[in-house]
Amino acid sequence: MPDLAKQRPKFLNLFAIRLPLAGYASIFHRVSGIGLFLMLPLLIWLFDKSLSTPESYAQFQAVAGHWLIKLILLGLLWSFLHHFCMGIRILLLDIHVGIDKVSAHKSSVAVMAVSLLLTAILGAKLLGIA
Amino acid sequence: MNRIVTGAHYGLKDWLVQRITAIVMALYSLFIGAALLAGVSGYDGWRALMAQGFVRFFTFLFIVSLCWHAWIGVRDIWMDYVKPAGIRLALHSLTAVALVGYAGWAIQVIWRL
Numbered sequence: 001m002p003d004l005a006k007q008r009p010k011f012l013n014l015f016a017i018r019l020p021l022a023g024y025a026s027i028f029h030r031v032s033g034i035g036l037f038l039m040l041p042l043l044i045w046l047f048d049k050s051l052s053t054p055e056s057y058a059q060f061q062a063v064a065g066h067w068l069i070k071l072i073l074l075g076l077l078w079s080f081l082h083h084f085c086m087g088i089r090i091l092l093l094d095i096h097v098g099i100d101k102v103s104a105h106k107s108s109v110a111v112m113a114v115s116l117l118l119t120a121i122l123g124a125k126l127l128g129i130a
Numbered sequence: 131m132n133r134i135v136t137g138a139h140y141g142l143k144d145w146l147v148q149r150i151t152a153i154v155m156a157l158y159s160l161f162i163g164a165a166l167l168a169g170v171s172g173y174d175g176w177r178a179l180m181a182q183g184f185v186r187f188f189t190f191l192f193i194v195s196l197c198w199h200a201w202i203g204v205r206d207i208w209m210d211y212v213k214p215a216g217i218r219l220a221l222h223s224l225t226a227v228a229l230v231g232y233a234g235w236a237i238q239v240i241w242r243l
Contacts, residue, residue, distance in 0.1 A: 030203075033200075033203050033204075034204065034207060037200050037203070040228075040232050044232055044239070047236065047239055048239045050173075050176060051176070051240075052239075057176075080159075084156060087152050087156065091149060091152065
């Protein structure tokens with residue numbers, strides 16, 4: 001076995017690797033997860049302020065209304081939605097729904113499309129456009 | 131034989147925990163999303179929603195699920211990309227301590243409602 005392992009090809013040039021869409025959906029799952037993790041202090045702080053007192057609620061509104069925070073929240077909104085949709089896809093794959101190549105590709109397209117569409121709709125609300 | 135020691139037997143349990151916590155969080159997200167769509171807004175409405183016994187219980191489950199789920203996910207990322215044992219141990223510790231702190235912080239927000 002160790003001999004076999006040594007002969008495995010190793011190709012790690014990130015700029016030359018062409019991932020299938022499901023591969024991108026998967027790496028975005030990781031990126032969105034770490035993004036949500038890193039921004040947890042901000043989210044819990046906002047949650048805290050939104051519930052403590054009417055005065056702190058006003059503070060929550062002021063901070064959440066700042067353009068820079070809105071931009072971060074927009075990123076986190078996409079992160080949440082992508083993580084949510086991809087999570088459902090993973091749960092379905094776990095119970096052997098859509099594991100053939102064609103269905104797995106279609107579901108990764110669906111994850112990307114639905115999460116981006118919902119980000120656009122909810123993000124427009126967040127930014128006060130719609 | 132040159133074996134790499136990575137620990138043992140926590141793989142399946144973590145896999146299962148990751149799924150169960152994901153389902154709890156998905157259901158909670160849908161619940162809160164539905165409540166907001168149903169017109170819960172402003173400080174009074176938001177506080178009244180979150181102060182209900184059932185919602186507090188559900189929020190508590192969500193917070194615990196989130197932190198446990200994040201622990202498994204973030205730990206796996208450190209294990210994949212960070213090879214030096216010292217830095218990896220430091221990152222694991224930092225992640226665990228931060229998540230326990232976040233859980234306590236978020237839980238006391240709903241506890242005092």
